[in-house]
Amino acid sequence: MSNTRFATLIHILTLLARNKGQWLSSDWIAGSIDINPVIVRKELSVLQERGWVITKKGKEGGSALNISEEDISLADIYKAVKNSNVLGRKNQCGGTACPVGKDINAKLDRLFSETDEAVYSALIHRSLKSFVEQFD
Amino acid sequence: MSNTRFATLIHILTLLARNKGQWLSSDWIAGSIDINPVIVRKELSVLQERGWVITKKGKEGGSALNISEEDISLADIYKAVKNSNVLGRKNQCGGTACPVGKDINAKLDRLFSETDEAVYSALIHRSLKSFVEQFD
DNA sequence: AATAAATGTAATAATATTTGTTACATTTAA
């Protein structure tokens, strides 16, 4: 993960949480994050798929939070955007004659999974609510 | 981290640990990992800087482990190649008028650091030795 | 009905990161 998707998602969710009862436009959200509105709309569609956000099309449309802040953990947000293991990728060395090269990826699979789990454990008990409260 | 550097480093170190008393060439190591020898030499220089590996130039040269396997933790290896936070990067939204946009990066800095620490904690008590022993 | 303002999304472009390759100077044992 060396992209900005986690930062973008939590930013969007924080804005929605702090502006309940309003429909926030992707343009306005994009202005706060200082990124392109199309990126915001793409991420909003991810949030919609998970049922965290509801969006209204057309004039006076926009997005709003569709779930309580305490019901989204930071682990949930992380999982929504995670596209690699914490320890990175493996080399493709399964075909080598070397006994280490032949077996190492099986060992790394396990190590990588266990490390990812450590991150989930660190984030599962932290809620979007507690993150948003920092801005009061 | 969506690169293969951790996998490459631990592969190199595993080979060196299992072939003590020999000078392994970067070409031979590269064959086991199935990557380019120049990449191996670059990573070996990282390992040398940390004093984990000693290299002999010239004919009959190569690399060997210069430290006990139990004295290198997987956290050490991770830190040697880590180039981003577990949760990724931040957007550059410090200049926006929005109160969330203005302050969120300070909050994310802390969250990102704490998450990275959780990974270190998961890896600090695991040694290269215990990883290498899996291949016996 | 017309208009304005919003989302949805495909297609493409621009950047940045990561990995691979070539080339060659240097080192050292035989």
Place this chain on the structure above:
DNA sequence: TTAAATGTAACAAATATTATTACATTTATT
């Protein structure tokens, strides 16, 4: 002297990430 190794710079190729353009569609308002 030669062969075989490292060290490293420079460049190329491949991927991944982010930004942009364009436009169809939707919907409230007038």
